[in-house]
Amino acid sequence: MASAQETPQPQPQPVIQEDQLDYTPVAGSVTLARRRAARLVTEWGHPELAWSTALLVSELAGNALLHGCLGNRPFKVRTSLRADALRIEVSDPRGERLPSPRLAEDEECFGRGLLIVAQIADRWGTAPCPTGKTVYAELDITDKHDEPGAHDARTDIAP
Numbered sequence: 001m002a003s004a005q006e007t008p009q010p011q012p013q014p015v016i017q018e019d020q021l022d023y024t025p026v027a028g029s030v031t032l033a034r035r036r037a038a039r040l041v042t043e044w045g046h047p048e049l050a051w052s053t054a055l056l057v058s059e060l061a062g063n064a065l066l067h068g069c070l071g072n073r074p075f076k077v078r079t080s081l082r083a084d085a086l087r088i089e090v091s092d093p094r095g096e097r098l099p100s101p102r103l104a105e106d107e108e109c110f111g112r113g114l115l116i117v118a119q120i121a122d123r124w125g126t127a128p129c130p131t132g133k134t135v136y137a138e139l140d141i142t143d144k145h146d147e148p149g150a151h152d153a154r155t156d157i158a159p
Contacts, residue, residue: 020079021077025074027065033058033061035054037079038051044081046141057077057079060090075093082141087137091133091134094132121139
């Protein structure tokens with residue numbers, strides 16, 4: 001029986017820029033995290049990704065606040081830029097509560113966040129971390145985010 005050849009996995013690109021901050025588990029922290037991430041991505045030279053970044057941070061941080069926080073334990077937002085992708089990570093202390101996309105009914109106010117994340121991000125997923133779990137989303141660094149109809153944080157995100 002012939003053995004299957006392993007396809008070598010590409011080495012991850014080194015991190016060029018990185019930011020990480022803990023947030024108090026209150027609603028206003030989601031707004032702060034969203035604005036900070038959009039501003040940083042713009043400062044890092046990718047304003048075309050700011051709108052998508054803000055939306056992804058908002059959805060992932062909102063989920064952490066609603067489903068992942070315990071008492072006053074903070075949630076963490078980490079944003080990192082490599083040459084090939086921007087990665088957004090939101091960590092919370094509830095490692096046993098993994099996110100799962102679902103179809104919300106028309107009259108429901110909640111339940112669409114992960115479907116939005118799946119549509120906006122090039123990849124998303126979860127990973128265990130020492131203090132709970134991390135939910136991540138990645139945006140590839142390409143021209144696709146700058147196509148007609150793409151959003152820009154300078155015009156869509158309130159300061």
